[in-house]
Amino acid sequence: MSKTRTNIMVCGGTGCLASDSEKVAKNLELIIKARGYEEEAKVIQTGCFGFCEQGPIVKIEPDNVFYVRVGPKDAKDIVDEHIVKGRKVERLLYKEPHHNKKIGKQEDMEFYKKQLRIALRNCGLINPEDIYEYIALGGYEALGKALTQMSRDEVVKEVKESGLRGRGGGGFPTGVKWEITKSQESEVKFIICNADEGDPGAFMDRSILEGDPHSVIEAMAIGGYAIGADKGIVYIRAEYPLAISRLKTAIKQSRELGLLGKNIFDSDFSFDIDIKFGAGAFVCGEETALINSCEGKRGEPDFKPPFPAQEGYWGHPTNVNNVETFANIPPIITKGSEWFSSIGTEKSKGTKVFALAGKINNVGLVEVPMGTTLREIIFDIGGGIQGGKKFKAVQTGGPSGGVITEEYLDTPIDYDSLLSIGSMMGSGGMIVMDETDNMVNIAKFYLEFTMDEACGKCAAGRIGTKRLYEILNKITSGKATMADLDALKQLSYMVKGSSLCGLCQTAPNPIISTMKHFWDEYLAFIKDVDHSQGEGEYDGAKNKDNLMLKA
Amino acid sequence: MKVKSLDELKKIREESLEKVNLREKGDVKGDKVEILVGMSTCGISSGARETLTEFIEEIDKSKINNIKVVPVGCIGYCHSEPTVQVNIPGQKPILYGNVKKDKVHEIFEKHLQNGEVVENMVLDIDFERA
Amino acid sequence: MAKDIGKGETQEKYESKKMINIEINHEELTVTEGITVLEASQKIGVKIPTLCHLDLEDLQLYNKTASCRVCMVELIDKNNNSRLVPACVTKAYDGMVIRTDTIKAITARRMAVELLLSNHPNECFTCPKNLECELQALAEELNVREIRWEGERMDYPKDLSSDAIVKDSNKCIYCRRCETACNEVQTCGILSGIGRGFDSFVGPAFNIPMVESSCTYCGQCVQVCPTAALTEMFHTDKVWKAIDDPDKHVIVQTAPAIRVALGELFGMEAGTIVTGKMVTALKRMGFDGVFDTDFGADLTIMEEASELIYRLENNKTLPILTNCCPAWVKFIEHQFPELIHVPSTCKSPHIMFGTIAKTYYAEKNNIDPDNIVVVSIMPCIAKKAEAKRPELTKDERNNVDIVITTRELGAMIKEAGINFKSLPDSEFDRPLGETTGASVIFGTAGGVIEAAVRTAYEWITGDELENVEFEQLRGMDGLRKATVQIGEKELRIGIASGLGNARIILEEIREGKSEYDAIEIMACPGGCIGGGGQPYHHGNREIIRKRKDAIYEEDRNKKIRKCHENPEIIKLYKEFLGKPFGDKAHKLLHTHFEARERI
Incomplete structure (x- = not known):
């Protein structure tokens, strides 16, 4: 292994070559040698950074410093200042045109800064039905590395240290999940990919499976190796025919190249993948429900514990991860946990894909580092609100989340910050509402969804969501009294506290958060606001125990 | 053929690298031109399949034989589907948005035949790939 | 033979x-x-209410769906955060802190019942489960005084398609106990959850009528x-109507298991033997003859033991399986x-009784068999459907006309204003009320085969059986294996309930x-x-x-404890049937089965 500490990446793209980048590289090499740093710093010619008008570009890794318009004469300063002394060469840093502030890190630059694509890295770039294109971009090297150079423990450790958390909604640390499943003593284990995407407006998993199916296959094999499973299952909703067909093609191709099957990379490890189809029940995204469905049973959740990691598919230890989670695995293995954990916030590492929808200009998928603010996503990337209207709120976490208002737009978002402002990450749906949207109707919309999608197993979810919806309907039809608002509040907390699984435990969140932030809109529906019938004000989540008291 | 080692995999990678380099950086030698069409469910439902067919027909008509049409996944620009990326060796790849079937001829004629980018349809790629 | 136990439960x-x-x-x-x-x-x-929860080790019935949410308690973690958890499936760990008595927990439990009631017909007065309903009991126990979440209720038609089980899905609280009983205990696989969300209820696949399903009507659900x-x-109304019809000669037979359970319906201790009171009650209700299915059971053994010996001696199909059920x-x-x-091709005891009632008994008493109404009181729901099987209702002359359950009999006694507990004892009428101890034990698993062994032993060996109690054939296990030495032959017996x-x-x-010669199921x-x-x-x-x-006590109380020693049975063969397993007996007392589809 090389001891190289620093990589100096010099753009070797056509544009930069034309502006003398070759000479820059040569000078850098000479000076490094002269300073005796050739062991530590290495000059690498890279492909185009796509930023040709500022070329030649030099990037220092792992410092992630980005120099622009570097001439052959600047090589000396870069080596002497940056490499030897560890100081940035200010005059070569990129200047953002608007405020003349110099920015060094690549991600900070406006052109680049907003989006970083890890999970979506190959989407739109490679032909998903051609395994060679995936390999051309480094595909299956992570699997090869894991199988030939890493022990199972090392793989688990790498994922654990990367800080990757479940992208399906819960945010449970993936490495810990792998570790628990690995530690179970069992001859038979399974690894399942949860591709039962169901949040209204969220489609990142479909996009990954359609655009880069091999990344999921590779990751499942790595996971299988790590936890000791030789069988993988992709549980995918049957409404995704194209994703299914591409996944099938990809599995076939992987088998042909021996990347699935017996003794992969000539190791002792054998692994193969089956596809199971879901019938489009939202609740089957819950892992115990998903496993029941895989077994051919009714898709409804079971009480946990035991967790699937202990007793899952047909009673065997089973690890369930979401598509997007898996798509992050190969880069983590090839580039290392350190690289991954350098992205994001303290407790949420890496990036997250969001599906922007609603009253936003650039409807679509974006992938941003954790810690990006909602304002950046909605206004910089998303292009702001349609028709120049005023922003009112954004719902994250789909029907399980809550609304976030203007005052929180500058919160750097990650799993924990979203929870602290009354919403959640969820699978990454992001629905933007403008000043014309009525928030009671928004809550009703979500409740209608959860009511329809509740499996019916537990009384709180089955009847509770129905009654919540009915009260909301009564409110929006102008027939409700203050007492109905009280009832709505109280039932919301009951359903949240008493439901069996995450679906209905979170179902009242849209009500709770809209009541908190838009209480006036609820009151506006009440014809005669008679405070003797009810409280007439929202007393917030902090008093939820008191709400129970008032029963 | 089965891949038996990391080295074998890397060899395959080397052999396949050419075409992908063209996509990312426009950085390859040779004269092979590529048209990438976003063919995910979203793209297809916005007419990507018709767009792709139209490109193939244009190529047939023009009798140019160094252009390859590649179906790829989506890049998430739902607001501008169908999306098409034109990769010409030595040039920065250009991404076009809202390329319905009727826009194909213009792109083909201007960009692919005459090397002139159709500016009003260009989309900025606002992300970095890991 | 560990059965598929409920999820979340480990052996x-x-x-x-x-x-x-x-x-x-x-x-x-x-x-x-x-x-x-x-x-x-x-x-x-500390009593925590439960509703969906069932933990019956004897039955291997574990319903741990944690779905009703009426057992919610507060779990307080180290950081003093509290959350609600279902007590029925949440396992204790060291240092766990639980509160069941906080307002939060109490309210959550009450609201769960309130929600269930908001989607319930609430027609307790006229409900067949009035005062037997666990939901009703919970509403009282949890102090529910109003239902604040009125709204849409389920509205499904009642399934009255079978002659045995009524399915009223509007009263289904989706606890899934029936599903567990049907699928995991009985392995019939008829009942399962249907529909989604608010519309969920339990029924046969695709909600086909019960009669079209493969339901056995065992009634464990x-x-x-x-x-x-x-x-x-x-x-019950049919019975009253028949009794009221002066042209009808209405006779009643009671299955062996009734007499040890009926008392429970009148607040008596379980296992109280109320045979005499039951007979008195039936007589006061106006039946023209009060007889005993045990007579039919004695007759069944005559035929079944003969069939067993025939199969043993002629190397015919073995094992033989009893088919009283x-x-x-x-x-x-x-x-x-x-x-x-x-x-075995034998008819079941109450059907044999019905056949004999409409032939031998009719002839003897000079009554037109078409005017005889045979009412069976059974511990069983399946007998209702059995009595309607086409091969048993040939020429519209039913073997048995009406079947009611122990519970229905209890309801009729109450309806008739009979103070059951204070009734004096009476004897069954003769001849069809003459019975033996061997037929009484038909009421418990292992009893039929024990009765058969008592008879087969004497018939095969020609010796008198001194100890009639075969302990190896008794017990509570659902699957038992035993051997009985009969002369040279070691009879290998299996018992499954x-x-x-x-x-x-x-x-x-x-x-x-x-590896069995004879099996009771x-x-x-x-x-x-x-x-x-x-x-x-x-x-x-x-x-x-x-x-x-x-049941075993009742057996011990009997003077005659072997079926073939029942004097009225001996008389019946002598006067009417001829030889056991003979031609006439075969014609009257045997039946056939039909291969059916599995739905």
């Missing part, structure tokens, strides 16, 4: 003997690791249903149609691995004493044990 539950300390309502206690909060609470006299979503089809017969017809030649156990035995037969766990038509046990298995003990 080795108590294998770990590690003791841990927990706190419930500020009281500290030491419990075995792995115990649930519900079980731990019971130790210190009815036994465990906490509400009236599943009940028997009531036929109509639910079991329907089970083999649907699930193992290729094996329908294996069971519960259709899940029956399935194991039938699979062995199908695979040619069966009863559909209900424990046999007829645990039948679907018996007073509700509400999950208390002690009741079943007490009924069993009473």
Whole structure:
């Protein structure tokens, strides 16, 4: 292994070559040698950074410093200042045109800064039905590395240290999940990919499976190796025919190249993948429900514990991860946990894909580092609100989340910050509402969804969501009294506290958060606001125990 | 053929690298031109399949034989589907948005035949790939 | 033979003997690791209500769906955060702090019942489960005084398609106990959740009518249903009408298991033998003859023992399977149609009784058989459907006309204003009320085969059997194996109660691995004493044990304890039937089965 500490990446793209980048590289090499740093710093010619008008570009890794318009004469300063002394060469840093502030890190630059694509890295770039294109971009090297150079423990450790958390909604640390499943003593284990995407407006998993199916296959094999499973299952909703067909093609191709099957990379490890189809029940995204469905049973959740990691598919230890989670695995293995954990916030590492929808200009998928603010996503990337209207709120976490208002737009978002402002990450749906949207109707919309999608197993979810919806309907039809608002509040907390699984435990969140932030809109529906019938004000989540008291 | 080692995999990678380099950086030698069409469910439902067919027909008509049409996944620009990326060796790849079937001829004629980018349809790629 | 136990439950539950300390309502206690909060609470006299939960080890019935949410308690973690957890499935861990008595917990429990009631017909007055309903009891226990969440209710038509089970889905609270009983205990696979969300209820696949399903009508679902979503089809009015018709000669027969359970409906201790009071009550109700199915049971043994000896001596199909149980017969017809030649061809005891009533008895008493109405009082729901089987209602002359359950009899006694507890004893009428101890034990699992052995032993060896009690054939296990030495021959006997156990035995037969000569099968766990038509046990298995003990006590009280020694039976063959297993007996007392589809 090389001891190289620093990589100096010099753009070797056509544009930069034309502006003398070759000479820059040569000078850098000479000076490094002269300073005796050739062991530590290495000059690498890279492909185009796509930023040709500022070329030649030099990037220092792992410092992630980005120099622009570097001439052959600047090589000396870069080596002497940056490499030897560890100081940035200010005059070569990129200047953002608007405020003349110099920015060094690549991600900070406006052109680049907003989006970083890890999970979506190959989407739109490679032909998903051609395994060679995936390999051309480094595909299956992570699997090869894991199988030939890493022990199972090392793989688990790498994922654990990367800080990757479940992208399906819960945010449970993936490495810990792998570790628990690995530690179970069992001859038979399974690894399942949860591709039962169901949040209204969220489609990142479909996009990954359609655009880069091999990344999921590779990751499942790595996971299988790590936890000791030789069988993988992709549980995918049957409404995704194209994703299914591409996944099938990809599995076939992987088998042909021996990347699935017996003794992969000539190791002792054998692994193969089956596809199971879901019938489009939202609740089957819950892992115990998903496993029941895989077994051919009714898709409804079971009480946990035991967790699937202990007793899952047909009673065997089973690890369930979401598509997007898996798509992050190969880069983590090839580039290392350190690289991954350098992205994001303290407790949420890496990036997250969001599906922007609603009253936003650039409807679509974006992938941003954790810690990006909602304002950046909605206004910089998303292009702001349609028709120049005023922003009112954004719902994250789909029907399980809550609304976030203007005052929180500058919160750097990650799993924990979203929870602290009354919403959640969820699978990454992001629905933007403008000043014309009525928030009671928004809550009703979500409740209608959860009511329809509740499996019916537990009384709180089955009847509770129905009654919540009915009260909301009564409110929006102008027939409700203050007492109905009280009832709505109280039932919301009951359903949240008493439901069996995450679906209905979170179902009242849209009500709770809209009541908190838009209480006036609820009151506006009440014809005669008679405070003797009810409280007439929202007393917030902090008093939820008191709400129970008032029963 | 089965891949038996990391080295074998890397060899395959080397052999396949050419075409992908063209996509990312426009950085390859040779004269092979590529048209990438976003063919995910979203793209297809916005007419990507018709767009792709139209490109193939244009190529047939023009009798140019160094252009390859590649179906790829989506890049998430739902607001501008169908999306098409034109990769010409030595040039920065250009991404076009809202390329319905009727826009194909213009792109083909201007960009692919005459090397002139159709500016009003260009989309900025606002992300970095890991 | 470990059965597929409910999810969340592990066999080795108590294998770990590690003791841990927990706190419930500020009281500290030491419990075995792995115990649930519900079980731990019971130790210190804290009652947590349950509804969906069932934990019946004897039955291997574990319903741990944690779906009703009426057992919510507060779990307080180290950081003093509290959350609600279901006590029935939440396992205790060292240092656990639980509060069951906070307003938060109490309210959550009450609101769960309130929600259930908001989607319930609330027609308690006219409901067949009035005062037997667990939901109703909970509403009282949890102090529900209003239902604040009125709204849409389920509105499904009642399924009255079968002559046995009524399915009223509007009363289904989706606890899934029936589903567990049907699928995991009985392995019939008829009932399962249908629909999604608010519309969910339990029924046969695609909600086809019960009569079109492969339901055996064993009634174990009815036994465990906490509400009236599943009940028997009531036929009491038909009985009153028949009694009221002066042209009809209405006679009644009571199955052996009734006499040890009927008292429960009148507040008597389970296992009280009320044979005499029952006969008195039936006479006061106006039946023209009060007889005993035990007579039919004695007759069954005459035929079945003969058939067994015939098969043994002539190297015919073995093992022989008893077929007194109509639910079991329907089970083999649907699930193992290729094996329908294996069971004995005998009619079941009450059907044999009906046949004899409409032939021998009619002739003897000079009554037009068409004017005879035979009413069977059975611990069973399946007997209702059995009586309507086409081969048993040939030429529209039913063998048995009306079947009612123990519970229906109880309702009729109450309706008639009879103070059951204070009734004097009476004797069954003769001749069809003359019975033996061997026929009484038909009411419990293992009894039929024991009765058969008592007779076969004497017939084969020619010796008198001194000790008639075969302890090896008794017990509560659902699947038992025993051998009985009969002369030279060692008879290998299998006993299965519960259709899940029956399935194991039938699979062995199908695979040619069966090592039995004779097998008794009863559909209900424990046999007829645990039948679907018996007073509700509400999950208390002690009741079943007490009924069993009473059955054996009744046997011991009998002077004659072998079927073939019943003088009226001997007379019946002499005067009317000829030889056991002979031509006339065959024509009248045997039947046939039909291969059916599995739906």
